[in-house]
Amino acid sequence: MVKTLNLIGISLDEKIIEIEATNQIEKLETGGQPKTDVKLTIKTNKRSKEVFTFSCKRSSAKYVSIHEYTAESFIEVLGIENEKLKEAFRKLQEVGGFKQLQEQYNDLYKIMESELPKLNKKLAQWAYAGIGGYGDKEIHWARYMIVFKNETEIEMEKMDTYIENILKNTKGQMGTSFQWTYPSKKKGKAIQLKGKII
Structure with missing residues:
Protein backbone atom coordinates (compact mmCIF):
# COMPACT_ATOMS: atom_id res chain seq x y z
CA MET A 1 0.00 0.00 0.00
CA ALA A 61 3.71 -13.22 -24.04
CA LYS A 62 5.89 -11.01 -26.23
CA TYR A 63 2.88 -9.19 -27.67
CA VAL A 64 -0.67 -9.23 -26.31
CA SER A 65 -3.94 -7.92 -27.65
CA ILE A 66 -4.55 -4.56 -26.01
CA HIS A 67 -6.91 -2.71 -28.33
CA GLU A 68 -9.79 -3.53 -30.65
CA TYR A 69 -11.96 -1.02 -32.51
CA THR A 70 -13.52 -0.43 -35.90
CA ALA A 71 -11.74 1.57 -38.56
CA GLU A 72 -14.34 4.30 -38.04
CA SER A 73 -13.38 4.55 -34.36
CA PHE A 74 -9.70 4.85 -35.27
CA ILE A 75 -10.59 7.64 -37.70
CA GLU A 76 -12.76 9.44 -35.13
CA VAL A 77 -10.51 9.17 -32.09
CA LEU A 78 -7.29 9.92 -33.96
CA GLY A 79 -8.93 12.94 -35.59
CA ILE A 80 -8.07 11.86 -39.12
CA GLU A 81 -9.22 14.33 -41.77
CA ASN A 82 -7.15 13.13 -44.75
CA GLU A 83 -9.64 11.27 -46.97
CA LYS A 84 -7.00 8.90 -48.35
CA LEU A 85 -5.87 7.97 -44.85
CA LYS A 86 -9.48 7.35 -43.86
CA GLU A 87 -9.83 5.05 -46.86
CA ALA A 88 -6.59 3.32 -45.88
CA PHE A 89 -7.94 2.49 -42.42
CA ARG A 90 -11.16 1.13 -43.93
CA LYS A 91 -9.27 -1.01 -46.44
CA LEU A 92 -6.86 -2.26 -43.75
CA GLN A 93 -9.87 -3.45 -41.77
CA GLU A 94 -11.30 -5.07 -44.89
CA VAL A 95 -8.16 -7.00 -45.94
CA GLY A 96 -6.84 -7.77 -42.44
CA GLY A 97 -3.18 -6.75 -42.55
CA PHE A 98 -0.47 -4.56 -44.04
CA LYS A 99 0.88 -7.24 -46.39
CA GLN A 100 -2.54 -7.65 -47.97
CA LEU A 101 -3.04 -3.88 -48.03
CA GLN A 102 0.25 -3.42 -49.88
CA GLU A 103 -0.63 -6.14 -52.39
CA GLN A 104 -4.12 -4.83 -53.11
CA TYR A 105 -3.91 -1.08 -52.41
CA ASN A 106 -0.28 -0.03 -52.57
CA ASP A 107 -1.12 3.68 -52.72
CA LEU A 108 -3.04 3.41 -49.43
CA TYR A 109 -0.25 1.33 -47.91
CA LYS A 110 2.24 4.10 -48.71
CA ILE A 111 -0.03 6.68 -47.07
CA MET A 112 -0.17 4.62 -43.88
CA GLU A 113 3.59 4.07 -44.04
CA SER A 114 4.03 7.84 -44.13
CA GLU A 115 1.32 8.92 -41.67
CA LEU A 116 1.13 6.25 -38.95
CA PRO A 117 4.47 7.17 -37.30
CA LYS A 118 3.05 10.65 -36.67
CA LEU A 119 0.12 9.09 -34.82
CA ASN A 120 2.16 6.72 -32.67
CA LYS A 121 1.97 8.69 -29.39
CA LYS A 122 -1.75 9.33 -29.73
CA LEU A 123 -2.28 5.65 -30.59
CA ALA A 124 -0.30 4.52 -27.54
CA GLN A 125 -2.21 6.83 -25.21
CA TRP A 126 -5.53 5.51 -26.52
CA GLU A 164 7.09 7.12 -22.96
CA ASN A 165 9.01 3.89 -22.31
CA ILE A 166 6.85 2.05 -24.84
CA LEU A 167 7.40 4.74 -27.47
CA LYS A 168 11.14 4.78 -26.85
CA ASN A 169 11.81 1.05 -26.63
CA THR A 170 9.18 -0.78 -28.67
CA LYS A 171 9.31 -1.07 -32.44
CA GLY A 172 6.20 -2.52 -34.08
CA GLN A 173 4.83 -2.21 -37.59
CA MET A 174 4.73 0.85 -39.83
CA GLY A 175 6.65 3.14 -37.49
CA THR A 176 4.35 2.44 -34.54
CA SER A 177 4.75 0.53 -31.29
CA PHE A 178 2.16 -2.07 -32.31
CA GLN A 179 1.51 -5.19 -34.32
CA TRP A 180 -1.63 -4.64 -36.41
CA THR A 181 -4.07 -7.46 -37.08
CA TYR A 182 -7.74 -8.31 -36.69
CA PRO A 183 -9.66 -10.05 -33.87
CA SER A 184 -10.37 -13.74 -34.24
CA LYS A 185 -13.40 -14.31 -36.50
CA LYS A 186 -13.81 -10.54 -37.00
CA LYS A 187 -11.87 -9.96 -40.20
CA GLY A 188 -13.45 -7.04 -42.01
CA LYS A 189 -15.18 -5.84 -38.83
CA ALA A 190 -12.42 -4.44 -36.61
CA ILE A 191 -8.74 -3.63 -36.30
CA GLN A 192 -6.76 -5.10 -33.40
CA LEU A 193 -3.54 -3.76 -31.96
CA LYS A 194 -1.11 -6.03 -30.16
CA GLY A 195 1.34 -4.31 -27.86
CA LYS A 196 4.15 -5.15 -25.50
CA ILE A 197 3.73 -5.26 -21.74
CA ILE A 198 7.00 -4.03 -20.28
Whole structure:
Protein backbone atom coordinates (compact mmCIF):
# COMPACT_ATOMS: atom_id res chain seq x y z
CA MET A 1 0.00 0.00 0.00
CA VAL A 2 2.89 2.37 0.76
CA LYS A 3 4.21 1.86 -2.77
CA THR A 4 0.81 2.76 -4.22
CA LEU A 5 0.42 5.86 -2.05
CA ASN A 6 3.90 7.00 -3.02
CA LEU A 7 3.09 6.50 -6.72
CA ILE A 8 -0.07 8.60 -6.58
CA GLY A 9 1.56 11.33 -4.52
CA ILE A 10 0.00 10.85 -1.10
CA SER A 11 2.58 11.37 1.63
CA LEU A 12 2.86 9.20 4.72
CA ASP A 13 2.09 12.16 6.98
CA GLU A 14 -1.39 12.48 5.47
CA LYS A 15 -4.15 10.86 7.46
CA ILE A 16 -6.48 8.77 5.31
CA ILE A 17 -10.09 9.51 6.22
CA GLU A 18 -11.81 7.49 3.49
CA ILE A 19 -10.51 4.87 1.07
CA GLU A 20 -12.35 2.66 -1.41
CA ALA A 21 -11.13 0.44 -4.23
CA THR A 22 -13.28 -1.30 -6.82
CA ASN A 23 -12.84 -3.30 -10.01
CA GLN A 24 -16.49 -2.77 -10.93
CA ILE A 25 -16.04 -0.13 -13.63
CA GLU A 26 -19.03 0.72 -15.80
CA LYS A 27 -18.67 -0.02 -19.50
CA LEU A 28 -18.12 2.67 -22.10
CA GLU A 29 -21.10 4.10 -23.94
CA THR A 30 -19.90 2.08 -26.94
CA GLY A 31 -20.42 -1.10 -24.92
CA GLY A 32 -16.69 -1.76 -24.76
CA GLN A 33 -14.46 -2.25 -21.76
CA PRO A 34 -12.66 0.78 -20.32
CA LYS A 35 -8.89 0.77 -19.82
CA THR A 36 -9.37 1.30 -16.10
CA ASP A 37 -9.35 -2.02 -14.22
CA VAL A 38 -9.25 -0.62 -10.69
CA LYS A 39 -10.59 2.69 -9.37
CA LEU A 40 -9.18 3.93 -6.08
CA THR A 41 -10.93 6.73 -4.21
CA ILE A 42 -9.11 8.41 -1.32
CA LYS A 43 -9.87 11.31 1.01
CA THR A 44 -7.26 12.57 3.47
CA ASN A 45 -7.00 15.30 6.07
CA LYS A 46 -5.13 17.42 3.50
CA ARG A 47 -7.19 16.88 0.38
CA SER A 48 -10.76 16.31 -0.69
CA LYS A 49 -11.87 13.06 -2.27
CA GLU A 50 -9.73 12.09 -5.28
CA VAL A 51 -10.07 9.28 -7.81
CA PHE A 52 -7.07 7.34 -9.13
CA THR A 53 -7.43 4.92 -12.04
CA PHE A 54 -5.23 1.91 -12.78
CA SER A 55 -4.81 -0.44 -15.71
CA CYS A 56 -3.58 -3.88 -14.61
CA LYS A 57 -1.66 -6.21 -16.91
CA ARG A 58 -0.30 -9.72 -16.48
CA SER A 59 1.29 -11.59 -19.35
CA SER A 60 4.47 -13.44 -20.31
CA ALA A 61 3.71 -13.22 -24.04
CA LYS A 62 5.89 -11.01 -26.23
CA TYR A 63 2.88 -9.19 -27.67
CA VAL A 64 -0.67 -9.23 -26.31
CA SER A 65 -3.94 -7.92 -27.65
CA ILE A 66 -4.55 -4.56 -26.01
CA HIS A 67 -6.91 -2.71 -28.33
CA GLU A 68 -9.79 -3.53 -30.65
CA TYR A 69 -11.96 -1.02 -32.51
CA THR A 70 -13.52 -0.43 -35.90
CA ALA A 71 -11.74 1.57 -38.56
CA GLU A 72 -14.34 4.30 -38.04
CA SER A 73 -13.38 4.55 -34.36
CA PHE A 74 -9.70 4.85 -35.27
CA ILE A 75 -10.59 7.64 -37.70
CA GLU A 76 -12.76 9.44 -35.13
CA VAL A 77 -10.51 9.17 -32.09
CA LEU A 78 -7.29 9.92 -33.96
CA GLY A 79 -8.93 12.94 -35.59
CA ILE A 80 -8.07 11.86 -39.12
CA GLU A 81 -9.22 14.33 -41.77
CA ASN A 82 -7.15 13.13 -44.75
CA GLU A 83 -9.64 11.27 -46.97
CA LYS A 84 -7.00 8.90 -48.35
CA LEU A 85 -5.87 7.97 -44.85
CA LYS A 86 -9.48 7.35 -43.86
CA GLU A 87 -9.83 5.05 -46.86
CA ALA A 88 -6.59 3.32 -45.88
CA PHE A 89 -7.94 2.49 -42.42
CA ARG A 90 -11.16 1.13 -43.93
CA LYS A 91 -9.27 -1.01 -46.44
CA LEU A 92 -6.86 -2.26 -43.75
CA GLN A 93 -9.87 -3.45 -41.77
CA GLU A 94 -11.30 -5.07 -44.89
CA VAL A 95 -8.16 -7.00 -45.94
CA GLY A 96 -6.84 -7.77 -42.44
CA GLY A 97 -3.18 -6.75 -42.55
CA PHE A 98 -0.47 -4.56 -44.04
CA LYS A 99 0.88 -7.24 -46.39
CA GLN A 100 -2.54 -7.65 -47.97
CA LEU A 101 -3.04 -3.88 -48.03
CA GLN A 102 0.25 -3.42 -49.88
CA GLU A 103 -0.63 -6.14 -52.39
CA GLN A 104 -4.12 -4.83 -53.11
CA TYR A 105 -3.91 -1.08 -52.41
CA ASN A 106 -0.28 -0.03 -52.57
CA ASP A 107 -1.12 3.68 -52.72
CA LEU A 108 -3.04 3.41 -49.43
CA TYR A 109 -0.25 1.33 -47.91
CA LYS A 110 2.24 4.10 -48.71
CA ILE A 111 -0.03 6.68 -47.07
CA MET A 112 -0.17 4.62 -43.88
CA GLU A 113 3.59 4.07 -44.04
CA SER A 114 4.03 7.84 -44.13
CA GLU A 115 1.32 8.92 -41.67
CA LEU A 116 1.13 6.25 -38.95
CA PRO A 117 4.47 7.17 -37.30
CA LYS A 118 3.05 10.65 -36.67
CA LEU A 119 0.12 9.09 -34.82
CA ASN A 120 2.16 6.72 -32.67
CA LYS A 121 1.97 8.69 -29.39
CA LYS A 122 -1.75 9.33 -29.73
CA LEU A 123 -2.28 5.65 -30.59
CA ALA A 124 -0.30 4.52 -27.54
CA GLN A 125 -2.21 6.83 -25.21
CA TRP A 126 -5.53 5.51 -26.52
CA ALA A 127 -4.51 1.85 -26.71
CA TYR A 128 -2.92 1.57 -23.27
CA ALA A 129 -4.86 4.15 -21.28
CA GLY A 130 -8.00 5.12 -23.21
CA ILE A 131 -6.74 8.72 -23.30
CA GLY A 132 -8.43 10.72 -26.05
CA GLY A 133 -11.01 7.99 -26.61
CA TYR A 134 -14.47 7.23 -25.34
CA GLY A 135 -15.90 7.45 -21.86
CA ASP A 136 -15.49 9.59 -18.76
CA LYS A 137 -11.83 10.63 -18.61
CA GLU A 138 -11.94 10.72 -14.79
CA ILE A 139 -13.04 7.09 -14.54
CA HIS A 140 -12.48 5.24 -17.82
CA TRP A 141 -9.03 6.58 -18.70
CA ALA A 142 -6.23 4.87 -16.76
CA ARG A 143 -3.65 7.21 -15.22
CA TYR A 144 -1.42 4.52 -13.74
CA MET A 145 -0.14 1.13 -14.91
CA ILE A 146 0.33 -1.94 -12.73
CA VAL A 147 2.21 -4.87 -14.29
CA PHE A 148 2.29 -8.24 -12.55
CA LYS A 149 5.66 -9.74 -13.51
CA ASN A 150 5.01 -12.93 -11.54
CA GLU A 151 3.20 -14.00 -8.38
CA THR A 152 5.25 -11.74 -6.10
CA GLU A 153 6.75 -8.99 -8.26
CA ILE A 154 4.62 -5.98 -9.16
CA GLU A 155 5.73 -2.88 -11.02
CA MET A 156 3.80 0.38 -10.93
CA GLU A 157 4.28 3.52 -12.98
CA LYS A 158 2.49 6.67 -13.95
CA MET A 159 0.87 6.01 -17.31
CA ASP A 160 2.71 8.92 -18.95
CA THR A 161 6.03 7.37 -17.96
CA TYR A 162 4.94 3.90 -19.06
CA ILE A 163 3.86 5.15 -22.48
CA GLU A 164 7.09 7.12 -22.96
CA ASN A 165 9.01 3.89 -22.31
CA ILE A 166 6.85 2.05 -24.84
CA LEU A 167 7.40 4.74 -27.47
CA LYS A 168 11.14 4.78 -26.85
CA ASN A 169 11.81 1.05 -26.63
CA THR A 170 9.18 -0.78 -28.67
CA LYS A 171 9.31 -1.07 -32.44
CA GLY A 172 6.20 -2.52 -34.08
CA GLN A 173 4.83 -2.21 -37.59
CA MET A 174 4.73 0.85 -39.83
CA GLY A 175 6.65 3.14 -37.49
CA THR A 176 4.35 2.44 -34.54
CA SER A 177 4.75 0.53 -31.29
CA PHE A 178 2.16 -2.07 -32.31
CA GLN A 179 1.51 -5.19 -34.32
CA TRP A 180 -1.63 -4.64 -36.41
CA THR A 181 -4.07 -7.46 -37.08
CA TYR A 182 -7.74 -8.31 -36.69
CA PRO A 183 -9.66 -10.05 -33.87
CA SER A 184 -10.37 -13.74 -34.24
CA LYS A 185 -13.40 -14.31 -36.50
CA LYS A 186 -13.81 -10.54 -37.00
CA LYS A 187 -11.87 -9.96 -40.20
CA GLY A 188 -13.45 -7.04 -42.01
CA LYS A 189 -15.18 -5.84 -38.83
CA ALA A 190 -12.42 -4.44 -36.61
CA ILE A 191 -8.74 -3.63 -36.30
CA GLN A 192 -6.76 -5.10 -33.40
CA LEU A 193 -3.54 -3.76 -31.96
CA LYS A 194 -1.11 -6.03 -30.16
CA GLY A 195 1.34 -4.31 -27.86
CA LYS A 196 4.15 -5.15 -25.50
CA ILE A 197 3.73 -5.26 -21.74
CA ILE A 198 7.00 -4.03 -20.28
